[in-house]
Amino acid sequence: MAELLVKMEDIDKSFAGVHALSRARFELYAGEVHALVGENGAGKSTLMKILTGVYSKDSGRIYIKGQEVEIQNPRVAQNLGISIIHQELNLMPHLTVAQNIFIGREPRKGIKFMLDEQELNRRARELLDTIHMDLDPKARVSNLTVAKQQMVEIAKALSIKAEVIIMDEPTSALAEAEIEELFRIIHHLKSEGKGIIYISHRLEELKRVADRVTVMRDGRYIDTVKIGEVTREQIISMMVGREIYETASAGAENSNEVVLEVKNLRRGRTIKDVSFKLKKGEILGFAGLMGAGRTEVARAIFGADPIDEGEIYVKGRKVHIKNPGDAVKHGIGYLSEDRKRYGLALGMDVETNIVMAAFEKFLGLLGWIRQDKTRLEARTRIEELKIKTPTLKQKVKFLSGGNQQKVIMAKWLTRNCDILIFDEPTRGIDVGAKSEIYKLLNELVKEGKSIIMISSELPEILRMSHRIVVMCEGRVTGELSATEATQERIMYYATMR
Amino acid sequence: MDNKVTQKKSLLHSDAAQKLLAFGSLIILFIVFSLASPNFAKFDNIVGILLATAVNGILALGVTFVIITGGIDLSIGTGMTFAAVMTAVFITNWKLPIIIGVVGGILMGGLCGFINGIIISKMKVPPFVATLGMMMATKGLSLVISGTKPIYFNDTPAYRQIAMGSISGIPNAVLIFFVAAIIANIILTRTILGRYDFALGSNEEATRLSGINVDAWKTAIYTLCGLFFGLAGVLMASRLNSAQPALGQGYEMDAIAAAVIGGTSLSGGEGTILGTVIGAFIMSVLTNGLRILSVPQEWQIVVTGTIVVMAVYLDIIRRR
Incomplete structure (x- = not known):
């Protein structure tokens, strides 16, 4: 039996x-990939923050x-060999790869405060070579792709001789090929x-990477099972505590009316030649690898x-x-993939966020805002989209990811937008809320709205889209109908150069 | 292949390009003023420009460290005056040896910076507010301690030599500025303080989660800034042969402008000492040149303001 590394x-x-x-608990053995799953708010992050010294526990033993240890701060956790790779990567973008890896543990020379930059780069090179990572120690982190930045985080964890590595949603920003590379490194580790410890919302991945899975719900431990002995549906029902059915794609009842047509769109090196049509009442999926140019389009x-060239109708x-x-x-x-940065005024309340893009609809005589009208509009939308908020005046930053996404949807609906572009609509949203978002997307197209959905999750694209446009390196390389699309076919076009 | 293209492009957009841009502007300003007025390029005038740069330059060096963390220090101008007044109190009123007065003055600056650092890191008061408070407090204290009157160094003529003595025609103040700049550059690029300075400005939370004592380093950086404005105060008092308690406000803006013109990013994570030095020179060449061309002082300020905004705008274009 392998050594028991962590017992909480x-x-x-x-x-x-x-x-x-x-009364949460968790165990991790050496040489094990142990998945930790649960809906948002289930307590996964809190438990991991306690293990890494970010929070202190009220009671219990680690x-x-x-x-038995007391982990009062991140430094103690680091010294115990515990390291976390955060979902929002915790790197210093202005520093180089080597500087990031050894931050806080820089080699010194002469008097205590002087850095030894040569030694720093040499050690980084050595470390990157042992795990076969193709990275330049002197490259500035802000110039790297998200996948490479994640490699830097992993290298950083290894450099502190970490024996316990916590990965929080490591694949959420990666394309398929990059995920393969990550899994290769995980197997090596x-x-x-x-x-x-592998935290993920993408249950499909667990079979490929994890040995055991622990499920949490409402801050409690539910169960730990071997991954081979459980189905995806069983995991989901443990997570939500009830059976749920994900909405299937509503049959293609769209008309032939084209609401948006893009012809020969070009922009710099990111969009080389993109043409496509969006029909009324359809969900058009945009698939492709990271950097294919979908968000840019x-x-x-x-x-x-x-844009440099191209026509839009x-x-x-x-x-x-x-x-x-x-x-x-x-x-x-447009509903950005980075909700918090581009989609919401986080510090403002739900009502204001909903009516923000359409104030002119609610103006009174001398240009003041008719609060009775905005309140009514917000109430209607909250009901329509089933936004969970205690009051209209709740600040948006206190809502869950799924409800924040709904507030943004409400905002564009209030503005009477018929063509909605969703960029990664379910990134970082838990399983329960995901199916609600899917249901809403289906309802929107039934009402005659048209949707472009950019997603890096193939199951999502396959389940939701009526048609799928596949992009690779700034070009449209393929178009598939819902019936002919499979993961393999999409990947074939997505990797076509 | 795409990768290489990006790298080349980023090289073009690198710090080197920034320095070239700032340095180029300095040269162009110099040539324009030289052509416009025969008096501009004369040795005496150049020395005057260097002398005028020294105090503002030293303030800018200190505030560069703070701005790189993503913070700001508004108390450097009046903090400088406070240090000058304290130096005068030590030397003229208390009859302490000059060296004690000088070290004491610099340390008083450091103390102000240390208090700023504690208020910002431990009490979590935003830097703008904390240092605004320090700006007012030091301004008031200078007036209180001096009884609102200048304190002269008439009994200690040697004190004046600190700034105004010279080696082969170059005033000591200028030499001290250059030495300070070299030390600042070593601290910023070769020591862990410099490394954590950039780390803080780049991603403070990540720095904290890397096990680094963020509060302590931040306090150290504000203290360092304080030591620099303490030094500026000593030089200022020496140049004027007196501590002028009413002086100081407004200096902070010139110093911040110098750092920003030199490419220090107000959002943190970026900045160089060479850039700040060039920025400080651009500020004083501009002031001096406009004065020589007999542009009224009121208009000089308008031009300087315009230049600051233009410099930052150019930097934004360059980054696109």
Whole structure:
């Protein structure tokens, strides 16, 4: 039997009287990949923050290799060989790869405060070579792709001789090929006897990478099972505590009316030649690897970035979209993949966020805002989209990811947008909320809206789309109908150069 | 292949390009003023420009460290005056040896910086507010301690030599500025303080999660900034042969402008000492040149303001 690296038992934690964890537990053996799953708010992150010294536990015990320990701060966790790779990568973009890997543990020379930059780069080179990572120690991190940045984080974890590596949603920003590379590295780490805690919302992945899975719900431990002995559906029902059915794609009852046509769109090196049509009442999936140019196309159509060449037709009329204001006037709404940065005014309340893009609809005599009207509109939308919020005045930052996404949807619906571009609509959203978002997408197209859905999750694309456009390196390389699309076919076009 | 293209492009957009841009602007300003007025390029005037740069330059060096963390220090101008007044109190009123007065003055600056650092890191008061408070407090204290009157160094003529003595025609103040710049550059690029300075400005949370004592390093950086404005105060007092308690406000903006013109990013994570030095020179060449061309002082300020905005705008274009 392998060594027991981590044992957490009866962990309690409350925030302002609300139980975030109650009697939670977790075990990790050397050479094991142990998945930790649960809906948002199930307590996974809190439990891991306790293990890494970010939060302190109220009660309970933690044993590392059989020794009971108190982990008061991140430094203690680091010294115990525990390392976490965060979902929002925690790197310093202005520093180089080597500087990031050894941050806080820089080799010194002469007097204590002087850095030894040569030694730093040499050690980084050595480390990267042992795990076969193709990275330049002197490259600035901001110039790397997300996948490479993640490699830097893993290298950083290994450099502190971490034996326990926690990966929080490591694949959420990766394309298929990059995921393969990540899994290769995970297998390598496993063979070296490291223990890996793998947090993910993508249950499809667990079979490929994990040995065991622990399910949490509402801050409690539910069960730990071997991954081979459980189906995906069983995991989901443990997570939500009830059987749920994901909505299947609503049959293609769309008309042949083309609401948006893009012809020969070009922009710099990112969009080389893109043409496609969007029909009324359909969900058009945009598939492709990271960097294929899908988000860039969306931003160009929305007027967020200028285009070099190309024509855009909305409902048959040629339009010139120079900025997002023009796009909105033509009924195009864009829901960014980075909700918190581009989609919401986080510090403002639900009502304001919903009516924000359409204030002119609610103006009174002298230009003041009719609060009775905005309140009514917000109430209607909240009901329509089933947004879970205690009041209209709740600040959006306190809502869950799924409800934040719904607030953005409400915003564009209030603005009367008929063409909605969703960029990674379910990134970082838990399983339960995901199926609600899918249901809403289906309802929207039934009402005659048209949707472009960019997604890196193939099952999502396959389940939801009526047609699928596949992009690779700035070009449209294929178009598939819902019936002919399979994961393999999409990947074939997505890797076609 | 795409990768290589990106790398080349980023090289073009690198710090080197920034410095070239700033340095180029400095040269162009120099040539334009030389052509416009025969008095501009004369030795005495050049020395004047160097001398005028010294105090503002040293302030800018200190604030560069703070701005790289993503913070700001508004108390450097009046903090400088406070250090000058304290130096005068030590030397003229208390009759302490000059060296004690000088070290004491610099340390008073450091103390102000240290308090800024504690308020910002431990009490979590935003840098803008914390240092705004320090700006007012030091301004008031300078007036209180001096009784609102200048304190002169008439009994200690040697004190004036600190700034105004010269080696082969170059005033000591200028030499001290250059030495300070070299030390600042070593601290910023070769020591862990410099490394954590950039790390803080680049991603403070990540720095904290890497096990680094963020509060302590931040306090150290504000203290360092304080030591620099303490030094500026000592030089200022020496140049004027007196501590002028009403002086100081407004200096912080010139110093921040110098750092920003030199490519230090107000959002943190980026900046160089060479850039700041060039930025400080651009500021004083501009002021000096406009004065020589008899542009009224009111208009000089308008031009300087315009230049600051233009410099930052050019930097934004370059980054696209």
